[in-house]
Amino acid sequence: MAYSIAPGSLALSRSVLDRAADRRRDDDWLEKAWAAPETQVVVVAGDKIQVVDDRSALRFLRPSEAPEGLRIFLGIDRESGAGMTAEGRAVFGVLVSGDGDESYGGLRELGAVLDDREAGIAVHLIGLSNWHAVYTHCGNCGEHTEVAEAGHVRRCPNCGLSHFPRSDPAIIVLVTDDQDRALLGRNEAWPAGRYSTLAGFVEPGESLEAAVRREVLEETGVIVGQEVEYAASQPWPLPASLMLGFYAKATNFDIDVDQDEIAEAKWFTREDLRVLIEAGTMALPGAISISRRLIEGWYGESLSGSW
Structure with missing residues (x-):
């Protein structure tokens, strides 16, 4: 066999954002990042993400414009050329309830039109949104879990078990x-x-x-x-x-x-x-x-x- 998939041709396998996992436990840094005016926020409802009017790109908000919801730290855009520090620009997601209105789009619609940066943000955030919607209770003892590590862990306050997003x-x-x-x-x-x-x-x-x-x-x-x-x-x-x-x-x-x-x-x-x-x-x-x-x-x- 000598078949192959062209590099870069998989619409949902492209990602350029540094997930900066080491920052997920740094609450002081996260608060400063959220307060920075250059920080970008994307809103997701269920498995749909908010888009611009012509549905060609994600809609990015300032933290001050973001609705109330579960805050998720997605990473640092080190290619942005602007940010709160020399590290780059922080990117967050906010999970809101409901299924979203006409200003939201799904991956099947958006995957082919988003650029590498936005495609990576979309699959990361929608994956976490789906996980948080299902894994609300501890599989070990049944207690309601609490969100930790900037949205990437759910921890049981009763038995102490940590639950991680699954693929x-x-x-x-x-x-x-x-x-x-x-x-x-x-x-x-x-x-x-x-x-x-x-x-x-x-x-x-x-x-x-x-x-x-x-x-x-x-x-x-x-x-x-x-x-x-x-x-x-x-x-x-x-x-x-x-x-x-x-x-x-x-x-x-x-x-x-x-x-x-x-x-x-x-x-x-x-x-x-x-x-x-x-x-x-x-x-x-x-x-x-x-x-x-x-x-x-x-x-x-x-x-x-x-x-």
């Missing part, structure tokens, strides 16, 4: 056969003509390569051999996944779908994809997804026809 590892893989055809599947809930790569969560005690082989076999009956090559990763905080992309080579090619998650799977040549997409009878994952980039890495160029 659930999930493999996503484009499998090819001995004729260099690509194996794509269709979820049962999707309309006819929508296809994507195969994916699934990594189980406890399982390597990533083993997860690739298991998921492909479970969903399609296809056996993957020793050729499993890592391609790239993409955070997908909807609500808390980290997608780990692979290319893999099959050793048998008969398809027997599970009829649970996968309703249909097929081997496609590059010509098959071209013809079906041009005819409007096939749609691929959206441009921000790692699935789309895996397919295009195999195909050799960009494709149209997203959903």
Whole structure:
């Protein structure tokens, strides 16, 4: 296999902000940073983040303009050229209740238009927002947890256990056969003509390569051999996944779908994809997804026809 994902092409894997984790416990520094007029604040409601009127960028507020809510320190913009100290400009998020109005946008909409800095801020903040919404009580004793370390820890006041934001590892893989055809599947809930790569969560005690082989076999009956090559990763905080992309080579090619998650799977040549997409009878994952980039890495160029 000689496929690859173009560097920088994954819309949600780009980040330039220094998260400055060492500052999360420094309350004095955090208060000074919040008071600095150069500091920027982004507001998030659920899994949506506030944007400018034309929806092309995040809306940044001054601390004095920010609404009441849970304050999250996101990091330091060391490339800004301005800031409260020589360190750079601090960036915070504020979590507010509700789902947001028309001034908010989601990652699927914004991922393809945000620049590297803003894409990194968005996935960081939305991931934390989803985590705080769910992990409000201690899993050990049931006590309501308290927010600590600038929004990156929830600590139990009863048993003292610290809870950290989680990312659930999930493999996503484009499998090819001995004729260099690509194996794509269709979820049962999707309309006819929508296809994507195969994916699934990594189980406890399982390597990533083993997860690739298991998921492909479970969903399609296809056996993957020793050729499993890592391609790239993409955070997908909807609500808390980290997608780990692979290319893999099959050793048998008969398809027997599970009829649970996968309703249909097929081997496609590059010509098959071209013809079906041009005819409007096939749609691929959206441009921000790692699935789309895996397919295009195999195909050799960009494709149209997203959903």
